[in-house]
Amino acid sequence: VSFIFTEIYDANSTLINCVCATNIHCQRSAIIYHDKTLSAADFSIIPGIVEGCFVIDSLLYSTLQCLYLDSDCFPILFGLLLREPVGDRDSSIDRMAAKRLGQWTTRLYIILLIIGLSIPALYAIIQSQTLTKTYVKPSFELYEKLQRDHGNALECPCSSIATAYNQFVKIDARFHEICLSPFASNQWYNNLTVGLVSNLSIYDQRDYRRFFSAHLQFLQGLCNISNESVSNTIDQFLSSLLITTQLLSKKDFDARVNSQIELSQLNAPTTLGHFLFLIRNINHGNAIISKYGTNFQYVIDCELQYSTYLFTEAIIYDDECSCGLSPLCTTQANFIESNSSKKIPIQGLKIGCTPSESFRASTLECFYNQSCLNLIQQYTNYKARINPIIPSNSSQFSMNTTMAELIDHLFIEEWATNINYSTYFEKCLPLSCSYTYIQRFNLFYIITLLLGFQGGLTIVLKWICPKLVYGLAKIYNYRKRQTNIIQPSCSHGISTVNITTTNVYNANIDPKPIPTNRTLR
Helix, strand or coil: CCCCCCEEECCCCCCEEEECCCCCCCEEEEEEECCCCCCCCCEEEEEEEEEECCHHHHHHHCCCHHHCCCCCCHHHHHHHHCCCCHHHCCCCCCHHHHHHHHHHHHHHHHHHHHHHHHHHHHHHHHCCEEEEEEEECCCHHHHHHHHHHHHHHEECEECCCEEEHHHCEEEEEEECHHHHCHHHCHHHHHHHHCCCCCCHHHCCCCECHHHHHHHHHHHHHHHHHHHHHHHHHHHHHHHCEEECCECCCHHHHHHHHHHHHHHHHHHHHHHHHHHHHHHHHHHHHCCCCCCCCCCEEEECCCCCCCCCCCEEEECEEHHHEECCCCCCCEEEEEEECCCCCCEEEEEEEEEECCHHHHHHCCECHHHHCHHHHHHHHHHCCCCCCCCCCCCCCCCCCCCCCEHHHHHHCCCEEEEEEEECHHHHHHHHCECEEEEEEEECCCHHHHHHHHHHHHHHHHHHHHHHHHHHHHHHHHHHHHHHHHHCCCCCCCCCCCCCCCCCCCCCCCCCCCCCCCCCCCCCC
């Protein structure tokens, strides 16, 4: 391995006048070679610029003499910086012409650079820019803030797209007070009916005591089946899945979950209603005789004493309504005294073709009235006191609401729903949240864009501007030479040459004058 020491040559010769290894202050005038072969015979010295051992030394030793526009060396230096010296094109171009071409090159370069940067800058200012901001694994608090600020523009893909409703939803139903009262309990049914005669046929056919036991059983069964139907509906809904690929906003989440809950709530009474409707039509279509003898009664024909079958006759109720034609025939329920056949009406209760149909047409007014309950207590031989139901101010049903309407609503006063949005967020577990927005003016973006354009544009202009100026100058000079044709002129004149007579004398010869006057034309 050998080291070559930096040497400073004399500009006017090939002699070494200084070695940087021994003298760090070596310097000489900077030169520009006009020949690309770096011929020592064709170069120019740049006034004021000094070459030293280091670049910093060259800068410190130099002056600014050559950097002024009125200096003769500036065009040559500018051409060197553009890597296309004008002087290289034509050696016949003098310094003044080179200076002028260098000035035009500089002006053209600056103008094209300004225009080239103005176009993308104007485009960046006018054109809107679409930007996307992303947050990785945001917390629930950060998500709420982003949701408030950006609304529906916020997108958060769920890492778990399917979640059971029971993870974040709780549903409960509040039933009508009649189903919560002792009247719908099996114990109260047994206590009330124990005082009745076991053979109900001894009561008059229109006596309510024939229906009372059946009505209590039907009420108890309706409350139980409604409770069971509601529980099944809730369990079925909570076990279903909420499928979302994107995290729903709280507003959209509540709307979607509530719509599904409302749909389930509407389907529950419909399912039970269809079931009861089927049973009612089967009973009426097959003309099944009630064991209480309330829809049909047997008719014995004395002429057919040995007949193996009996005829039946439909019972007629209010408004000549026949149980053979309609199961909805009813009349006012009464207690009938066996001795006097006195009828004591019972508020709100009905009797009809079947206990179930008559109870559907009844109301619960008697269960809110102490006098009516005392009447039931009297005729059923019930010893304990019967307390009425205390009406609730928050109930959506009035005391004179029919049982049919309560059955259609499954005895439900209201649905209690609790939706936990934060739990849904945890189950969704978004890996990132992002939003897109449009920005009209971004100074940082414009500066970055211009810097990117400036680099490439500068290289192109440095290459093309000198060539363009030199080419235009050549065209201009050529056209100028073509228009400046020299016109020849011919003139005739007479030139007179006067020759002065000179007398030459010779010492040995007889002098004679020689005539020399002539006229030349």
